[in-house]
Amino acid sequence: MKLELQGITKVFGSLVANDHIDLVVEPGEIHALLGENGAGKSTLMNVLYGLYDPDDGQILLDGAPATFRGPGDAVSAGIGMVHQHFMLVPVFTVAESVALGYEPTGAGGVLRLEEARRRVREISDRFGFQVDPDARIEDLPVGVQQRVEIIKALSRDAQVLILDEPTAVLTPQETDELIRIMRELKESGTSIVFITHKLREVRAIADRITVIRRGRVVGEASPTSTETELASLMVGRSVSLTVDKEPAQPGEATFEVEGLSVVAPTGTVLVDDISFDVRAGEILCVAGVQGNGQTELAEVILGIEQADSGSVRLDGKDILGTGVKERLRSGIGFVPEDRSTDGVVSSFSIAENLVLDLYDTPPFARGVSMSPAKVTANAEQRTEEFDVRHTSVHDPISTLSGGNAQKVVLAREMSRPLRLLVASQPTRGLDVGSIEFVHGRVVAERDRGTPVIIVSTELDEVLGLADRIAVMYRGRIVGIVDAVGEDGTPVSRDVLGLMMAGVPLEDAQQQAAQHRSVLGAADLGEEQA
Amino acid sequence: MSTATQPQQATPSEGAGPQRARPKVSLKATVVYALAALVTLFAWVLDTPADTRTTFQFGTSGDVVSIPNIPVPALGFLVVLLVVMLAATGFSFWRWRERRPLPAWTHVVVGVAFVLAFLTFVGAGRSTVIPMVSLLAGALALSVPLVFGAMSGVICERSGIINIAIEGQLLFGAFMGAVVASAAGSAYLGLVAAPLAGALVGAGLAWFSVSFRVNQIIVGVVLNTLIIGLTGFLFSTVLSDNKALWNSRMPLPRIRIPLLADIPVIGPVLFNQTILVYLMYALIFGLQFMLFRSRWGLRTRAVGEHPKAADTVGIKVNVRRVWNTILGGAIAGLGGAFFTVGSGLAFGREMSAGQGYIALAAMILGKWNPWGAVMAALLFGFSKNLGNVLSSIGSGVPSELLLMLPYVITILAVAGFVGRVRPPAAEGVPYSKS
Numbered sequence: 001m002k003l004e005l006q007g008i009t010k011v012f013g014s015l016v017a018n019d020h021i022d023l024v025v026e027p028g029e030i031h032a033l034l035g036e037n038g039a040g041k042s043t044l045m046n047v048l049y050g051l052y053d054p055d056d057g058q059i060l061l062d063g064a065p066a067t068f069r070g071p072g073d074a075v076s077a078g079i080g081m082v083h084q085h086f087m088l089v090p091v092f093t094v095a096e097s098v099a100l101g102y103e104p105t106g107a108g109g110v111l112r113l114e115e116a117r118r119r120v121r122e123i124s125d126r127f128g129f130q131v132d133p134d135a136r137i138e139d140l141p142v143g144v145q146q147r148v149e150i151i152k153a154l155s156r157d158a159q160v161l162i163l164d165e166p167t168a169v170l171t172p173q174e175t176d177e178l179i180r181i182m183r184e185l186k187e188s189g190t191s192i193v194f195i196t197h198k199l200r201e202v203r204a205i206a207d208r209i210t211v212i213r214r215g216r217v218v219g220e221a222s223p224t225s226t227e228t229e230l231a232s233l234m235v236g237r238s239v240s241l242t243v244d245k246e247p248a249q250p251g252e253a254t255f256e257v258e259g260l261s262v263v264a265p266t267g268t269v270l271v272d273d274i275s276f277d278v279r280a281g282e283i284l285c286v287a288g289v290q291g292n293g294q295t296e297l298a299e300v301i302l303g304i305e306q307a308d309s310g311s312v313r314l315d316g317k318d319i320l321g322t323g324v325k326e327r328l329r330s331g332i333g334f335v336p337e338d339r340s341t342d343g344v345v346s347s348f349s350i351a352e353n354l355v356l357d358l359y360d361t362p363p364f365a366r367g368v369s370m371s372p373a374k375v376t377a378n379a380e381q382r383t384e385e386f387d388v389r390h391t392s393v394h395d396p397i398s399t400l401s402g403g404n405a406q407k408v409v410l411a412r413e414m415s416r417p418l419r420l421l422v423a424s425q426p427t428r429g430l431d432v433g434s435i436e437f438v439h440g441r442v443v444a445e446r447d448r449g450t451p452v453i454i455v456s457t458e459l460d461e462v463l464g465l466a467d468r469i470a471v472m473y474r475g476r477i478v479g480i481v482d483a484v485g486e487d488g489t490p491v492s493r494d495v496l497g498l499m500m501a502g503v504p505l506e507d508a509q510q511q512a513a514q515h516r517s518v519l520g521a522a523d524l525g526e527e528q529a
Numbered sequence: 530m531s532t533a534t535q536p537q538q539a540t541p542s543e544g545a546g547p548q549r550a551r552p553k554v555s556l557k558a559t560v561v562y563a564l565a566a567l568v569t570l571f572a573w574v575l576d577t578p579a580d581t582r583t584t585f586q587f588g589t590s591g592d593v594v595s596i597p598n599i600p601v602p603a604l605g606f607l608v609v610l611l612v613v614m615l616a617a618t619g620f621s622f623w624r625w626r627e628r629r630p631l632p633a634w635t636h637v638v639v640g641v642a643f644v645l646a647f648l649t650f651v652g653a654g655r656s657t658v659i660p661m662v663s664l665l666a667g668a669l670a671l672s673v674p675l676v677f678g679a680m681s682g683v684i685c686e687r688s689g690i691i692n693i694a695i696e697g698q699l700l701f702g703a704f705m706g707a708v709v710a711s712a713a714g715s716a717y718l719g720l721v722a723a724p725l726a727g728a729l730v731g732a733g734l735a736w737f738s739v740s741f742r743v744n745q746i747i748v749g750v751v752l753n754t755l756i757i758g759l760t761g762f763l764f765s766t767v768l769s770d771n772k773a774l775w776n777s778r779m780p781l782p783r784i785r786i787p788l789l790a791d792i793p794v795i796g797p798v799l800f801n802q803t804i805l806v807y808l809m810y811a812l813i814f815g816l817q818f819m820l821f822r823s824r825w826g827l828r829t830r831a832v833g834e835h836p837k838a839a840d841t842v843g844i845k846v847n848v849r850r851v852w853n854t855i856l857g858g859a860i861a862g863l864g865g866a867f868f869t870v871g872s873g874l875a876f877g878r879e880m881s882a883g884q885g886y887i888a889l890a891a892m893i894l895g896k897w898n899p900w901g902a903v904m905a906a907l908l909f910g911f912s913k914n915l916g917n918v919l920s921s922i923g924s925g926v927p928s929e930l931l932l933m934l935p936y937v938i939t940i941l942a943v944a945g946f947v948g949r950v951r952p953p954a955a956e957g958v959p960y961s962k963s
């Protein structure tokens with residue numbers, strides 16, 4: 001199916017989110033949509049999917065104008081969408097989620113769940129998804145949840161599939177897998193609109209690239225352009241894609257973890273007897289495949305997860321017995337992994353979200369009353385500094401684009417005097433320009449003499465930021481390596497990749513030396529370019 | 530590469546995930562069991578003389594084969610029950626040590642043993658019998674409005690609307706049921722009017738909370754107050770001016786189901802009832818099935834858990850909520866008819882007496898599941914009736930204390946047996962597109 005968007009315009013209050021956007025997607029084409037945070041990509045896709053009414057412009061399907069009064073119309077016209085924030089009911093099973101809205105039913109509206117399961121299995125088998133139709137959504141890792149979303153779209157015969165930042169929450173392996181799936185879909189004639197901030201993926205898979213900036217199409221790019229070219233087209237200035245930093249000048253180890261274990265209520269050992277320290281003025285990256293205990297480790301440090309044994313010392317004091325607020329006040333900055341649920345109060349304004357941690361202290365509060373002027377002034381300053389694209393700081397944070405909401409959390413957590421910074425996936429969902437800025441801030445924090453812990457599943461980020469790298473696997477630390485060896489060569493991706501699969505450091509180094517070519521080739525082909 | 534990583538991704542708990550140890554199990558049940566055993570020992574066993582008897586009555590006057598009264602030696606029986614409770618305590622403690630969760634039947638065993646122990650103690654050495662059938666029948670009667678109310682709550686809240694107005698729906702159903710039955714001279718017409726009355730209140734709730742996005746709890750409370758005022762006013766004016774026309778007693782006839790009603794003890798309790806109670810049975814089974822096995826149920830739950838997700842697959846969230854709220858109102862209204870035509874009474878001022886709120890509590894206790902809510906409603910009804918029966922046979926326990934019984938038992942049930950409850954995620958949150 002050929003899809004054309006002509007002059008699509010969408011206005012929110014005084015903000016023109018989409019300004020006469022034209023876009024053509026040919027049948028069987030993978031069309032990448034690039035743009036900064038808040039450029040209007042998700043808005044455009046929501047218009048196409050019938051969730052928003054456009055203020056102007058029209059949608060043509062195979063040349064014929066189509067109007068969508070709701071997502072139902074879009075779906076019956078053959079458009080499927082995987083949203084930036086998944087649209088899955090956590091307590092449903094996979095089969096129920098896929099059936100919802102298009103339920104196979106017998107007499108009296110009774111569900112034919114067997115039929116729904118069969119549908120899931122069919123698509124799952126065809127594309128090698130390995131999804132169990134009876135699994136509960138909330139028990140599934142994000143990568144699998146995403147496959148459920150894709151199955152949902154495919155089970156309704158989507159001929160145009162919209163993927164809004166599908167790889168933001170995926171591990172590198174899951175991303176490889178998704179790219180394989182996209183290629184397969186393309187073979188079978190499905191067109192795909194692909195939104196991402198990861199230029200490497202765009203170059204690996206896109207047939208055509210459209211770049212949007214501040215609601216307008218600023219141009220097309222060829223998939224053969226370099227990442228630097230794409231980045232500057234997107235942001236409108238030249239961007240450095242590598243982290244610029246001086247070698248670390250580490251001081252004393254001011255943050256120490258010893259024998260720390262976390263056991264879930266179900267009895268699962270999430271963090272298994274780990275010990276490490278971070279020195280002042282050093283960045284320790286905790287690498288590993290999602291779900292190997294990194295999240296829990298970070299949460300124990302802040303105190304929102306309970307430790308079962310071990311100690312966590314900051315500046316010589318064991319902080320395990322203290323409350324979250326006390327820890328925050330003692331100078332821990334914490335960026336949670338899932339910022340949309342753990343990092344912001346979505347019904348609060350941007351300004352309020354920016355003082356969630358300090359609302360009851362001067363200058364934001366005098367006695368029991370808050371001083372709105374200070375809160376507003378603070379918000380103006382932070383949003384300016386972190387380039388949060390917004391209309392008014394008094395708007396609810398839910399009106400921000402995905403990436404801009406994340407920047408609010410970063411702005412809050414990185415703007416007070418810190419004794420320790422713990423950030424999980426600090427640049428997930430951010431555009432290249434913002435990544436450059438955030439990395440710069442992290443390095444600046446380090447250079448101010450703060451111990452920094454970055455939890456990331458993104459190898460590029462780990463290699464760019466880290467002074468030392470701790471790899472976690474099944475709740476344990478497989479090994480801790482210096483990011484740059486004594487001979488001045490950086491640690492290899494292959495070694496880290498093997499360690500992330502649980503291979504101890506020395507074996508990993510040996511194996512990597514022998515099999516370099518095999519693993520290197522699997523690395524998304526970025527070396528080809 | 531892809532084949533190598535796939536199994537790992539599909540089953541992360543085995544592949545990339547951490548290892549397992551035994552789950553943590555709460556010690557709460559053990560503590561509650563031990564308390565029950567201690568109460569039995571100190572309050573009852575030690576206070577019962579050795580040679581007394583307690584007589585349990587299992588028959589009714591209408592039995593085909595008459596069932597004799599069963600006298601038991603009080604102290605001996607109490608000791609047996611105490612041993613059962615102690616065994617259950619030990620068992621639950623062992624399960625806790627082994628970190629294995631407790632099966633649900635132990636709760637039932639301890640609950641039944643505790644109630645029997647209490648009855649044995651009360652009846653010890655008295656000539657009065659403990660009337661088991663009327664104990665159960667009365668419990669069912671007291672539970673009926675609660676069950677209807679709780680089902681109404683389940684339907685509304687599963688779709689995301691908090692229905693505080695159950696109280697008003699019950700009361701308005703009772704009122705319209707009585708008035709229409711009386712004026713038309715037919716109790717069955719009352720059963721038609723009651724759900725319509727409840728639906729009207731439900732429509733009011735839906736209108737304000739969906740169209741105007743007013744806080745649902747506030748709308749509900751306002752509606753309740755409005756209905757209490759309105760029915761109270763009409764009661765003291767129109768209804769008392771011409772009682773014969775507007776408010777005469779119109780009892781629904783009992784329908785005895787052959788064979789089933791002859792089952793000893795439970796037969797007469799369950800199967801010699803009015804059509805309203807049979808409708809309630811159908812409602813319970815029907816709702817349990819429909820909520821989890823039908824398109825309506827799937828969409829209702831989706832709308833209550835994640836309305837936006839429902840919207841993206843073309844489900845009209847607010848339309849669904851409005852209809853569910855009206856349906857829920859109709860069901861509560863029908864339940865209200867039990868106060869008047871269902872029990873053969875005329876309408877009385879504020880005769881629902883807060884049962885709507887108790888129904889809501891039953892729904893929560895039942896974790897928003899029809900079956901669970903029914904069990905909770907029965908527990909309320911039973912403990913309330915136990916209090917009534919005991920004060921009528923004269924137990925020596927002050928009747929004020931007996932009136933507290935349902936609430937004490939509820940608190941124990943919540944503390945001991947109800948695990949983590951999770952309401953529908955979008956409950957009470959108005960939905961709009963952007």
Ligand SMILES: Nc1ncnc2c1ncn2[C@@H]1O[C@H](COP(=O)(O)OP(=O)(O)OP(=O)(O)O)[C@@H](O)[C@H]1O
Pocket residue numbers: 012015017035036037038039040041042043044084389390391398399400401402403404429963
């Ligand atoms: N419902 C809304 N109400 C008001 N403003 C909105 C709403 N949704 C989006 N916006 C604004 O529209 C602009 C475009 O947002 P959109 O979500 O389309 O960005 P995006 O390109 O997807 O960015 P990201 O990469 O961060 O996801 C943003 O400035 C955002 O604040």
Ligand SMILES: [Mg+2]
Pocket residue numbers: 041042043084164401402403
């Ligand atoms: Mg977006």
